[in-house]
Amino acid sequence: MLRSPKYTPRWLIPSTPLFRRLLSDFALHQARKSSDEEDDPKYRIRKQDPEGQYLHLHKSKGQHILTNPRVLDVIVRRAGVGPTDTVLEVGPGTGNLTLKLLGAALRVVAVEIDRRMVDVLIKRVEDRGFGDKLTVIQRDALKAEFPPFDVVVANIPYGISSPLVAKLVYGPNQFRNATLLLQKEFARRLLANPGDSEYNRLAVNVKLVADVELVMDVSKRDFVPVPKVDSSVVIIRPKAEVPAVDLNEWWAFTRTCFGKKNKTLGATFKQKRKLMEIFKTSKTTSYRTGESSCGFGEEEGVDCGEESEGEDCCPVLSVSEGEIGLFREKVVSVLRLDGFEDKRPSKLSNDELLHLLGQLNGAGIYFHGRGQLHITEDATLAAT
Numbered sequence: 001m002l003r004s005p006k007y008t009p010r011w012l013i014p015s016t017p018l019f020r021r022l023l024s025d026f027a028l029h030q031a032r033k034s035s036d037e038e039d040d041p042k043y044r045i046r047k048q049d050p051e052g053q054y055l056h057l058h059k060s061k062g063q064h065i066l067t068n069p070r071v072l073d074v075i076v077r078r079a080g081v082g083p084t085d086t087v088l089e090v091g092p093g094t095g096n097l098t099l100k101l102l103g104a105a106l107r108v109v110a111v112e113i114d115r116r117m118v119d120v121l122i123k124r125v126e127d128r129g130f131g132d133k134l135t136v137i138q139r140d141a142l143k144a145e146f147p148p149f150d151v152v153v154a155n156i157p158y159g160i161s162s163p164l165v166a167k168l169v170y171g172p173n174q175f176r177n178a179t180l181l182l183q184k185e186f187a188r189r190l191l192a193n194p195g196d197s198e199y200n201r202l203a204v205n206v207k208l209v210a211d212v213e214l215v216m217d218v219s220k221r222d223f224v225p226v227p228k229v230d231s232s233v234v235i236i237r238p239k240a241e242v243p244a245v246d247l248n249e250w251w252a253f254t255r256t257c258f259g260k261k262n263k264t265l266g267a268t269f270k271q272k273r274k275l276m277e278i279f280k281t282s283k284t285t286s287y288r289t290g291e292s293s294c295g296f297g298e299e300e301g302v303d304c305g306e307e308s309e310g311e312d313c314c315p316v317l318s319v320s321e322g323e324i325g326l327f328r329e330k331v332v333s334v335l336r337l338d339g340f341e342d343k344r345p346s347k348l349s350n351d352e353l354l355h356l357l358g359q360l361n362g363a364g365i366y367f368h369g370r371g372q373l374h375i376t377e378d379a380t381l382a383a384t
């Protein structure tokens, strides 16, 4: 994975205010120049280097370079990077943040998807004499296997915020904290508490395993090219102790509860379709003998191949009105037990949600059928 550049562009982005202004002006000029280019996001900004090459900054890859040195310094300082730390940086771009990190850390592992950025980064780092301290993995950070690291510090591409945060907090790597520059709106959702209008499933799932702190808001004018949105820096600290809950079951439960976060739990759980879904899952789960098998299907000689969904492979497809009616009564009685029927998920703490899940599971009501759910691939992690 470690690679050196084949070609070394000489054009770099210095982070001086004057150069920043020139680049912003250049971006505006380019945006106005050609109607063809205006329509194509990849032409948002481009610069000719002395070898006649163009470096396009791609909107699709979230390529907005952070150029304010004050913000860069605050990020590195608040991340608490020390001389024995290995830092994981996702999306180093041209290396403005990387260089600051290399000055403070033992080493930096940078994961960058864009080969052109990797070339610029390596050249710039070698010119500053930090070459030995940098490892570059040229890959999609969502697909890359991260080597061990102590802290994460990154100005990430906003398009991968949700799966990346999930990969960090639910993935196999143990780390002290992650200091991330995020879209302000996404940061607010991560920071939201029960009762806040932004409170959502993303916050619930992240707060189960980590604490989140706001460090500062960052103006869109601190980036080149200037994005449409403002940003915020947050620190995510994994909790030392995580509640003893089956995570697959928790994710499936929060997906059910937060499908319509402002509906009462009673209304959500009484929906016929939802009830059928939970009924089937509960039935297959109670028959389940192992993670990858529904058990019942094997007895009956039904093919329970890894690819099929548990609820489809088990012969519990036909449900009588009587059965579903009894199940509905069971669900409602559990909800009523501790007064959850009229409560809205958007106002419940994780302790309350964990308590309710425990009660439901105790009554044989389950949300996750079988097989492993990969949280980083769960597109609804952030669903409200």
Ligand SMILES: C[S@@+](CC[C@H](N)C(=O)[O-])C[C@H]1O[C@@H](n2cnc3c(N)ncnc32)[C@H](O)[C@@H]1O
Pocket: 061, 062, 063, 064, 065, 066, 067, 090, 091, 092, 093, 094, 095, 096, 097, 111, 112, 113, 114, 117, 139, 140, 141, 142, 154, 155, 156, 157, 158, 160
């Ligand atoms: C917002 S820019 C940050 C650049 C630099 N860290 C800075 O602060 O100026 C995001 C960077 O992430 C890279 N990137 C985009 N998608 C990525 C992915 N899936 N995996 C790794 N890097 C990615 C982009 O090429 C870009 O260099």
